[in-house]
Amino acid sequence: MEWDSTGIRTWVDDDQVLNVRTPGEGYYRWGNQRGNNVWASGGRDAPFDREFYLILNVAVGGTNGFFPDSVTNYPNRKPWKNTSSKGPEDFWNAKNQWYPTWKDEDAAMQVQSVKIWKLR
Numbered sequence: 001m002e003w004d005s006t007g008i009r010t011w012v013d014d015d016q017v018l019n020v021r022t023p024g025e026g027y028y029r030w031g032n033q034r035g036n037n038v039w040a041s042g043g044r045d046a047p048f049d050r051e052f053y054l055i056l057n058v059a060v061g062g063t064n065g066f067f068p069d070s071v072t073n074y075p076n077r078k079p080w081k082n083t084s085s086k087g088p089e090d091f092w093n094a095k096n097q098w099y100p101t102w103k104d105e106d107a108a109m110q111v112q113s114v115k116i117w118k119l120r
Contacts, residue, residue, distance in 0.1 A: 001054065001116065005045050048117055053115070060108050061088030 002009045007021040022045045023030035028037045039046035063082045071078045079094030080087040091098075102105075 002119070003045075003048050004119070005013070005043065005049070008048060010017035052093045054113060054114070056114070073098060076101075 001011075005022060008018065009016060009020075010018040021046070024038070024044070026037075026044045026046065027048070028039050028046070043049045061080055063084055065082050067078060067082075069078060069081050077092075077096040079097055080090035084090050
């Protein structure tokens with residue numbers, strides 16, 4: 001991961017998988033957050049203008065649209081909708097569909113290493 005005031009970039013095995021330029025209106029408005037901007041005291045790239053934690057997870061049941069509703073794990077469709085208010089629960093309730101497809105450690109998120117350097 002590399003981030004600075006111009007944006008955030010990430011790589012997996014030397015392949016760049018994300019390149020997001022810092023939006024002109026800042027990340028709070030870009031993320032369609034409502035109410036008072038809790039990051040208003042920071043820069044345009046807040047909250048990424050200070051130390052933060054990196055979380056790695058599988059995020060099953062996520063409703064952010066990253067996995068379109070048409071995605072399949074043959075022969076089954078994704079067991080939740082992006083419009084669902086309870087995506088993780090929908091995922092769990094469909095475990096009879098997806099659990100048989102999980103084969104040993106091949107079903108796990110496997111991370112060999114995470115390396116982070118401070119560039120400046």
